[in-house]
Each structure stands twice: as structure tokens, then as C-alpha cells.
Amino acid sequence: xxxxxxxxxxxxxxxxxxxxxxxxxxxxxxxxxxxxxxxxxxxxxxxxxxxxxxxxxxxxxxxxxxxxxxxxxxxxxxxxxxxxxxxxxxxxxxxxxxxxxxxxxxxxxxxxxxxxxxxxxxxxxxxxxxxxxxxxxxxxxxxxxxxxxxxxxxxxxxxxxxxxxxxxxxxxxxxxxxxxxxxxxxxxxxxxxxxxxxxxxxxxxxxxxxxxxxxxxxxxxxxxxxxxxxxxxxxxxxxxxxxxxxxxxxxxxxxxxxxxxxxxxxxxxxxxxxxxxxxxxxxxxxxxxxxxxxxxxxxxxxxxxxxxxxxxxxxxxxxxxxxxxxxxxxxxxxxxxxxxxxxxxxxxxxxxxxxxxxxxxxxxxxxxxxxxxxxxxxxxxxxxxxxxxxxxxxxxxxxxxxxxxxxxxxxxxxxxxxxxxxxxxxxxxxxxxxxxxxxxxxxxxxxxxxxxxxxxxxxxxxxxxxxxxxxxxxxxxxxxxxxxxxxxxxxxxxxxxxxxxxxxxxxx
Amino acid sequence: xxxxxxxxxxxxxxxxxxxxxxxxxxxxxxxxxxxxxxxxxxxxxxxxxxxxxxxxxxxxxxxxxxxxxxxxxxxxxxxxxxxxxxxxxxxxxxxxxxxxxxxxxxxxxxxxxxxxxxxxxxxxxxxxxxxxxxxxxxxxxxxxxxxxxxxxxxxxxxxxxxxxxxxxxxxxxxxxxxxxxxxxxxxxxxxxxxxxxxxxxxxxxxxxxxxxxxxxxxxxxxxxxxxxxxxxxxxxxxxxxxxxxxxxxxxxxxxxxxxxxxxxxxxxxxxxxxxxxxxxxxxxxxxxxxxxxxxxxxxxxxxxxxxxxxxxxxxx
Numbered sequence: 001x002x003x004x005x006x007x008x009x010x011x012x013x014x015x016x017x018x019x020x021x022x023x024x025x026x027x028x029x030x031x032x033x034x035x036x037x038x039x040x041x042x043x044x045x046x047x048x049x050x051x052x053x054x055x056x057x058x059x060x061x062x063x064x065x066x067x068x069x070x071x072x073x074x075x076x077x078x079x080x081x082x083x084x085x086x087x088x089x090x091x092x093x094x095x096x097x098x099x100x101x102x103x104x105x106x107x108x109x110x111x112x113x114x115x116x117x118x119x120x121x122x123x124x125x126x127x128x129x130x131x132x133x134x135x136x137x138x139x140x141x142x143x144x145x146x147x148x149x150x151x152x153x154x155x156x157x158x159x160x161x162x163x164x165x166x167x168x169x170x171x172x173x174x175x176x177x178x179x180x181x182x183x184x185x186x187x188x189x190x191x192x193x194x195x196x197x198x199x200x201x202x203x204x205x206x207x208x209x210x211x212x213x214x215x216x217x218x219x220x221x222x223x224x225x226x227x228x229x230x231x232x233x234x235x236x237x238x239x240x241x242x243x244x245x246x247x248x249x250x251x252x253x254x255x256x257x258x259x260x261x262x263x264x265x266x267x268x269x270x271x272x273x274x275x276x277x278x279x280x281x282x283x284x285x286x287x288x289x290x291x292x293x294x295x296x297x298x299x300x301x302x303x304x305x306x307x308x309x310x311x312x313x314x315x316x317x318x319x320x321x322x323x324x325x326x327x328x329x330x331x332x333x334x335x336x337x338x339x340x341x342x343x344x345x346x347x348x349x350x351x352x353x354x355x356x357x358x359x360x361x362x363x364x365x366x367x368x369x370x371x372x373x374x375x376x377x378x379x380x381x382x383x384x385x386x387x388x389x390x391x392x393x394x395x396x397x398x399x400x401x402x403x404x405x406x407x408x409x410x411x412x413x414x415x416x417x418x419x420x421x422x423x424x425x426x427x428x429x430x431x432x433x434x435x436x437x438x439x440x441x442x443x444x445x446x447x448x449x450x451x452x453x454x455x456x457x458x459x460x461x462x463x464x465x466x467x468x469x470x471x472x473x474x475x476x477x478x479x480x481x482x483x484x485x486x487x488x489x490x491x492x493x494x495x496x497x498x499x500x501x502x503x504x505x506x507x508x
Numbered sequence: 509x510x511x512x513x514x515x516x517x518x519x520x521x522x523x524x525x526x527x528x529x530x531x532x533x534x535x536x537x538x539x540x541x542x543x544x545x546x547x548x549x550x551x552x553x554x555x556x557x558x559x560x561x562x563x564x565x566x567x568x569x570x571x572x573x574x575x576x577x578x579x580x581x582x583x584x585x586x587x588x589x590x591x592x593x594x595x596x597x598x599x600x601x602x603x604x605x606x607x608x609x610x611x612x613x614x615x616x617x618x619x620x621x622x623x624x625x626x627x628x629x630x631x632x633x634x635x636x637x638x639x640x641x642x643x644x645x646x647x648x649x650x651x652x653x654x655x656x657x658x659x660x661x662x663x664x665x666x667x668x669x670x671x672x673x674x675x676x677x678x679x680x681x682x683x684x685x686x687x688x689x690x691x692x693x694x695x696x697x698x699x700x701x702x703x704x705x706x707x708x709x710x711x712x713x714x715x716x717x718x719x720x721x722x723x724x725x726x727x728x729x730x731x732x733x734x735x736x737x738x739x740x741x742x743x744x745x746x747x748x749x750x751x752x753x754x755x756x757x758x759x760x761x762x763x764x765x766x767x768x769x770x771x772x773x774x775x776x777x778x779x780x781x782x783x784x785x786x787x788x789x790x791x792x793x794x795x796x797x798x799x800x801x802x803x804x805x806x807x808x809x810x811x812x813x814x815x816x817x818x819x820x821x822x823x824x
Contacts, residue, residue, distance in 0.1 A: 051780065053590045053591050053780075053784050053786070054590070054591045054592050054593070056592070059546075059559075060546055060548075060590075061545075061546060061547055061548020061549065061550070061551065062548060134558070137546075137547065137551075137555050137558055137559055137562075138547075138548070138550075138551075138555075139547055139548050139549065139550030139551035139552065139555055140550055141555075142550070142552070190591070190592035190593070191592065191593065205772065206591065206593065206598060207772060207776060207777060207780055208675075208772045231674075233673075233770055234767055234770070234776070234779065234780075235767075238672075238673050238768070238770050241660055241664065241665060241672035241673055242671075242672055242673055242674065242770070244664075244665050244672065245664045245665060245668065245670075245671050245672040245673075246668075246671075247671050247672065247673070247674055394539075394540070394783075396540075396545050396548075396783075397538075397539065397540025397545055397783065397784075397785050398539050398540055400540065400544050400545055400548075400549070401539055401540045401541060401544060402539075404544075404549060405541075405544055418549075418550065424550060
């Protein structure tokens with residue numbers, strides 16, 4: 001009995017040792033992946049949250065598709081640099097007619113699509129006209145409504161005639177509606193993207209990862225990294241775990257600022273802070289009680305200390321702007337002083353409006369930024385006598401349905417990511433915010449039709465009117481925070497377009 | 509015995525049929541229109557209508573049901589209107605991943621629970637038996653995902669022995685596959701083994717008091733040998749039942765564990781499909797989960813009949 005017992009004990013010990021040994025062995029297979037040095041300088045893995053459901057942004061909405069595809073697989077005639085300025089891409093330059101209604105683009109020579117087809121002016125005509133056709137089902141297609149005709153002058157020259165002058169149109173051409181397609185490459189965009197960009201799709205594991213490889217026949221300088229994998233994670237903690245254990249090299253647009261501190265303190269990593277196009281908008285239904293009264297909306301703007309909202313909810317990251325315009329837009333101005341934090345004034349306005357002891361519903365989408373923001377907003381509103389009951393709405397399904405489509409809400413909060421979206425949000429009384437646009441309508445149209453300097457001045461006036469009317473409370477501009485291994489260079493800090501440009505990234 | 513098995517089969521098929529109707533109906537009750545979600549925040553009503561037409565979600569419900577149902581038997585789940593891809597091969601891919609995970613976890617759980625439960629029963633009055641019982645109590649109280657997080661922070665982040673998450677197919681890189689399997693399997697098996705230990709213990713305790721075991725001991729066999737030769741087969745029946753039930757629970761638990769460990773199995777597929785209101789995909793994945801559960805139950809029922817002569821005799 002004694003003997004069998006001790007032999008059993010020995011067996012148990014042996015089994016445990018074997019298990020530990022196996023783990024060590026397995027870990028050896030993975031060793032060398034942590035720290036700054038790349039395992040293979042021709043490969044890079046980027047962690048992202050929010051996977052694309054398919055690869056076709058012409059028929060499917062959502063930021064994840066253009067994030068992966070634009071700049072990398074698809075290019076436009078024009079692009080945007082890190083400061084938000086428009087730069088040449090497939091066009092080497094462009095000229096505007098005297099009446100500002102026609103744009104003549106000169107195209108690069110020698111550009112090809114990844115299917116081997118040459119890129120020329122007829123592809124520009126095809127691509128722009130296709131946006132206006134029924135083939136496009138993305139809501140952003142309306143940005144191309146202003147285009148009247150597209151005329152091919154020569155293989156390297158194309159003229160786009162607008163129905164009326166539009167400063168906004170050229171900028172739209174830098175976004176996904178300006179992507180250039182090959183007529184023979186649009187059959188299966190959801191699975192097989194064909195573009196002129198430096199990368200092409202190598203493999204795609206749905207819901208997991210997209211791997212892109214550098215095109216050998218790209219006209220420009222070859223990207224430094226031959227194979228880039230975008231790996232998709234459902235939550236931010238999983239991304240930081242993957243970076244810590246060496247499975248990914250970069251976390252782009254991180255969604256959990258509270259997890260940054262451990263990387264900031266570690267020299268094997270770099271934390272890159274930049275800005276984005278996304279405004280966190282505390283929206284109030286301008287058409288429904290009690291926010292159909294301008295004084296009540298103004299009271300909310302006075303009642304909320306935006307700095308403390310940002311500091312508490314998003315660890316002090318993000319830019320305070322006071323209006324629905326990010327600093328990278330040409331008509332940006334600092335409007336933080338328009339509604340300083342002043343709870344007394346808020347109470348007075350509520351009293352004047354006869355809206356004391358308000359009870360409202362606060363519909364909060366199930367996104368990390370929204371839940372983080374909602375509780376501090378709730379407590380600040382309570383201080384001035386507004387009792388906001390938080391009602392959580394699954395995002396996107398339920399939120400889109402109730403708030404966005406049926407306008408069945410009083411107050412909500414959402415990240416508006418689309419570039420230069422002031423007029424989308426406020427120049428349409430049927431939009432979910434329900435802002436009465438009669439005061440800005442003509443001015444906005446005039447600004448868009450004006451030359452560049454008058455465009456900026458006109459748009460600034462429009463924005464000031466919107467802010468004076470307290471249409472919404474712009475809490476802060478969403479930061480673009482990335483964490484990368486120390487040896488990585490060339491990752492753009494700012495997210496001023498929808499695209500994550502991979503071609504500039506390299507291992508030092 | 510054959511009659512009994514035929515009855516089991518009939519019940520299995522009826523349950524499957526009922527499940528298709530229920531799953532289809534539940535999907536239609538969910539708030540959120542797939543066309544609205546696919547169209548996004550800037551879409552006009554015309555675009556939404558056009559997408560609904562393309563998706564076929566504007567057709568009458570019976571037509572939609574029949575389209576989906578008639579394909580099920582041919583393992584053809586249709587084309588997802590959100591991802592624009594054939595659903596069947598994707599599901600087949602993800603089923604493999606989930607089954608590997610669940611089967612490995614069940615095997616590990618049984619490998620721990622059967623010896624541990626037997627020891628706990630044989631030594632129920634001794635400290636070692638009490639210790640096993642106490643540990644199993646503790647194990648039941650710890651949710652799998654929490655155990656997963658603890659395992660990750662210790663083995664992956666602190667020690668750096670194993671990857672924190674992700675998945676590699678066994679065919680492409682076997683060592684990588686194993687290293688990524690260890691932690692999620694441990695997380696899943698932890699709770700399961702704790703649950704199973706208790707069942708094994710009580711099943712063994714019960715047979716220990718049976719007359720035939722006392723007889724065997726009287727013939728000079730040691731308690732463990734007597735148990736091994738005569739008792740375990742009898743103890744196996746309640747354990748088998750609970751293993752079947754727990755297998756279903758394990759599949760559900762795997763949905764959460766897959767998320768913690770970023771494993772591309774059915775759970776991950778289900779969660780993202782629900783988020784995107786990819787109704788066809790959700791229906792199909794849920795049906796596969798239901799089918800797996802029902803198949804396991806069917807197998808348990810059949811094994812029952814085979815294992816226990818008394819059940820066989822009763823229906824003959």
C-alpha cells in the first residue's frame with residue numbers, strides 16, 4: 001500500500017512536470033516575438049477593433065472597410081496628408097475653371113490596377129459615374145450628387161463638371177467616394193478588391209484578419225514592409241494582451257485609454273497620440289420636448305464641464321473644441337469660450353424656460369466611449385436639476401433603429417466619424433438631431449459655392465450659428481491613440497482620413 | 509432496444525424541426541433592420557429599401573423561412589447578405605475550431621474529474637477527500653471567463669510562456685496550434701472538471717455501498733480494485749448523463765471563452781453576426797449549435813441503452 005501510494009505520487013509529479021515541460025517547449029516556439037526587434041522585418045501585424053463584414057464600401061457602411069482598403073488597395077485622384085491638406089494621389093495636379101465649376105485633373109502615368117489593367121482617364125469617368133448609379137448603396141454616395149458630367153480629354157486628362165461650384169466636392173474626392181475602380185474589377189468587390197494602391201489583398205480570414213502584400217508593379221516607391229496583417233479584436237483588452245505577448249506589433253486607434261499607462265512606462269513600446277475626425281456629440285432631439293426649447297439646450301451646454309468629462313471618461317486624451325469641427329478642418333476655430341462651464345447660468349436658463357426638475361431619457365449606445373461619457377454627463381446634469389435616465393441601446397442595431405431612424409429619443413451620445421460632416425448633421429432637418437436649418441441653409445450653400453477663402457469664412461459663420469443655437473454639445477474630439485513596438489516608424493499619428501495608411505510604416 | 513433507439517431518433521428529428529421554426533421566429537423579433545444597419549448612418553430611405561430588396565428581407569416571412577429551411581438539409585445555408593459570402597463553408601470552418609476546443613476541454617475535464625472524484629469518494633472521510641470536495645466547490649464558483657483572464661495574465665503576460673490569444677490551424681503550424689489551445693482549454697476545463705468531480709464522487713459513493721461491492725471486497729479485493737472491476741461501470745451511467753448535459757453547457761461556455769481568447773469559432777461568428785443583424789448567419793449558427801446539442805443527447809441516450817442491461821431488458 002505504501003509503495004503504491006508513493007509510486008502514484010511519483011506519477012502525479014511526473015505528469016505535472018510533463019505538462020509544465022510541454023508548456024515551456026511551446027513557449028520556446030513563440031519566443032523572440034516580444035520586445036522591439038521584429039521577428040521578420042518584412043512582416044507586420046496591426047491590431048484593430050471592429051472587423052469589416054465584407055470588403056465592399058460601395059454597398060456597405062461602416063468605418064472598418066475604408067480603414068483597411070483606402071490608401072492601401074484603393075487610391076483616389078487626391079488624398080489628404082496628416083494635417084488635413086489635400087494632396088495629389090492618382091492626379092499629379094488639377095486646375096479649376098474661372099467659375100469654379102470645372103476641375104481638370106492631370107493623371108499620373110504608368111499606374112496600373114492589381115489585376116494588371118492600366119489606369120487612365122476612362123477609369124475616372126467610370127468610377128465617378130458609378131457612384132451616381134444604383135450600383136452604389138453607401139449613404140455617402142450623395143457627396144457625388146453635385147457632379148454633372150465627366151469628360152475624358154485624353155488618357156491622362158479628365159474634366160469633371162459640377163452642377164454648381166462646390167468646395168466640399170474636391171474634399172469628398174479624397175474619401176471613399178473618390179476611390180478609383182477598374183471596370184473589369186468590380187464584379188466581386190465584397191471579396192476581391194481591385195485598386196491602384198501599393199498593396200493588394202493576399203488573404204482574408206473572415207472576422208479574424210486581412211493580410212495584404214506589397215504589389216511588385218506599383219508605380220511609386222515600394223512599401224517598406226511586404227506583408228501586413230490587420231488582425232481584428234472584439235475588445236481593447238484583447239489587443240493589449242496580444243501586444244504584450246508579442247503577437248501583434250501595433251495597436252491602432254486604441255479604444256481603452258486606461259490601459260495605456262503600462263506601455264507608456266515601458267521603453268519597448270511607443271505610445272503615439274494624434275487627433276481624428278471624430279466628434280463625440282451629445283445630441284439632443286431638437287424637435288422633441290424638452291430640447292425643442294433652445295434655452296434648455298443651452299442650459300445643458302452650460303451645465304457640462306467638457307474638460308472634466310474628457311479627463312474622467314477618456315483619461316484626458318482628446319481635444320476640446322466647443323463646436324462640431326475638428327482642428328484639422330480648414331474652417332476650424334476654437335469655440336470653447338462660447339459656453340463656459342456655468343451651472344448657475346444653466347439653472348437660470350432652465351428656470352426661465354419653465355423646465356425645472358426635468359426628467360429625460362438618455363439613450364446610450366453600447367460603445368466604450370459612450371458608456372464612459374454617459375455617467376459623468378448624468379451626474380453633471382443632475383447638479384442643475386436634470387434627471388437623465390440612462391437607457392442602453394445596442395450599437396449599431398438598436399441605436400440606428402430607434403435614435404437614428406425613428407428619432408425616438410431625447411438625448412444620446414455618439415461618435416460622428418465622417419470627415420467634414422457639419423452640414424450632413426445640421427443642414428438637414430430630417431436628420432436625427434432635427435436641427436432647424438433655415439438660418440444656415442442659404443449661407444451654407446453660398447459658402448460651398450464660393451472660392452476657398454470665402455468658403456472658410458462662410459463655413460465659420462455657419463458653425464457659429466449652430467453653436468449659438470446649442471444644436472448639440474460637442475464634448476471632445478476623439479483622440480487617435482496607437483501603441484507600437486519601439487522599432488516601428490512611419491505610423492501616422494493622426495487619423496484625418498478614413499484610411500490607415502500602411503505603406504509608410506517601416507521597421508527601423 | 510432498437511425500438512427505443514428509433515424513438516430517440518424520432519424525437520431528435522422533431523426537436524430539430526421545432527428549433528428551425530423557433531430560431532427563425534426569434535430572429536424576426538430582434539429589434540434592428542438588417543438593411544438599416546448595412547446602409548449605415550448616412551443612408552436615404554431609398555438606399556435602405558434597395559438593400560432590403562437585395563437582401564430579400566422585404567419578402568413575406570414564410571417565403572424567407574422556406575428558402576432557408578429547404579437549404580438546411582443540403583448543408584446549404586445560403587449567402588449572407590451582410591458578408592456576401594456563402595455561409596456553409598464558413599460555418600464548417602468555425603465548427604471545427606469550436607469542436608476541437610470543446611472536445612479537448614471535455615477530455616481534460618474528464619481526465620481530471622474521474623480520478624479526482626473517485627479519490628474523493630474512496631477517501632470521503634479523510635482530509636484529502638475533503639480537500640478535493642472543497643476545491644471543486646471553489647472551481648464551480650469561478651466563471652470560466654474569469655479563470656481565462658487569470659490564466660492569460662499569469663501564463664501569457666507575466667511569464668510569457670504562451671500566447672495571450674489567437675488561433676492557428678493545426679495544419680499550418682502544429683506547435684503554434686497547441687500553444688494557443690492550452691490556455692482556453694484550461695479555462696473551459698477548469699469549471700467543467702469541478703462540476704464533474706462532484707458527480708463522479710457521488711456516483712462512486714453510491715456504488716460503494718452496493719452489496720456486490722461488499723462481496724467483492726469480501727473476496728479480498730482492495731477497495732480501489734473492487735471499484736475498478738465492478739463499480740465504475742455502474743457509476744458511469746449518471747456520470748455519462750451529466751457529461752452529455754455538460755457538453756451542451758461547454759459549447760455555450762465556449763462562446764464566451766472564444767471571445768476572451770479571440771478564437772475564430774462559432775461563438776465569435778455568432779456574436780459578430782448578431783451585432784450586424786446578419787440574420788441568415790445567426791440562424792444557421794444557432795441551428796448548428798442546437799443540432800450538436802441534440803446529437804450529443806441522442807448519443808447519450810443510445811449509450812445508456814447499450815451500457816445498462818436493465819434499460820435494455822425493460823424495453824424488450
